[in-house]
Amino acid sequence: MASIVVVMGIWIILIFQTDSFVFHSNSLDKEIDQQVQKKTNLVAKLDFLNMQLNELSAIKKENSTLINAIENLFGLIPDQITLNTIILTDNTLTIKGITPSKELYFFLLESPLRAIFSETNADFFVLPSGWYNFISVSKIIMPPKGDAQ
């Protein structure tokens, strides 16, 4: 009789403990679902933050690139050439100025422009002083999309 009581007691304890495990496990499953949802929201928030920071970083880089390009452009102009106009668009650079001679322009200005732009052309107009007014148009020609190169 005592043995039966002991066995029954062990059996009941095991049932209660097992049910407790199941109960806690189910509660934790719900908590885990909430944490997974929270993780999804946090990842979205982090992606959003990074997207904003990437945009700001791109702005900073573009600013630096453009300002450096304009500074370098002015650095290209030799002292002997006087500039009256510089117009820079997305793919064209127009320079107007005065040069003592065409050769000086070709050697000191057109050569570096050819190194940067896809094509460059200049027209000259002789002045009474013997110097030349020039208009230089340089273009960057983007290759068409789908080009193998």
Next chain:
Amino acid sequence: MAEYIVRNLIFIVIFLLLAFYAFANIILPRIQDYKVKRDDLRHTQLVYTKETERNTQLNLSIDKIQSKNQALLELLQSPPSIKSIQGLAQTFFDVTSVKSAGEKYTKDFSFKIYKIEGTTTTPQTFFDFTKKFEQSFPSASIILPFSIEKENPLDETLKITVHIQIVQMR
């Protein structure tokens, strides 16, 4: 006496058989079930701890990024006005005109473009302005087209035309 002994032996055998039966078919499966449920709970607790820890780390990362870049991120929500940019430009060259030059949109951002015209006597003032502009307005950029022109060859006055783009969250 012999009968007593035999009867007790029979009871002992029956008892042992019953005990074996109880252990094998009642207690043992229950113990197995107990172990399975206990391991399941441990595993679930581990998963919960990992998920909670991961979310804590994510939260920390987000807080760190936000606090480190708070000023920059606020600029995207409340961008600088063109008036403030005009004010800065005015300290470097004489601003003659500020006009809206359009807007662009992407899924997340809007871009307002302005055209600033002014005059100066040396291009260096424009470069000085650009350096200060970069530092002062990180959410704005100088974009093309850009021009510096000497309208009158007999005059040292240069006309500057520069386009400014201000970005904002949509």
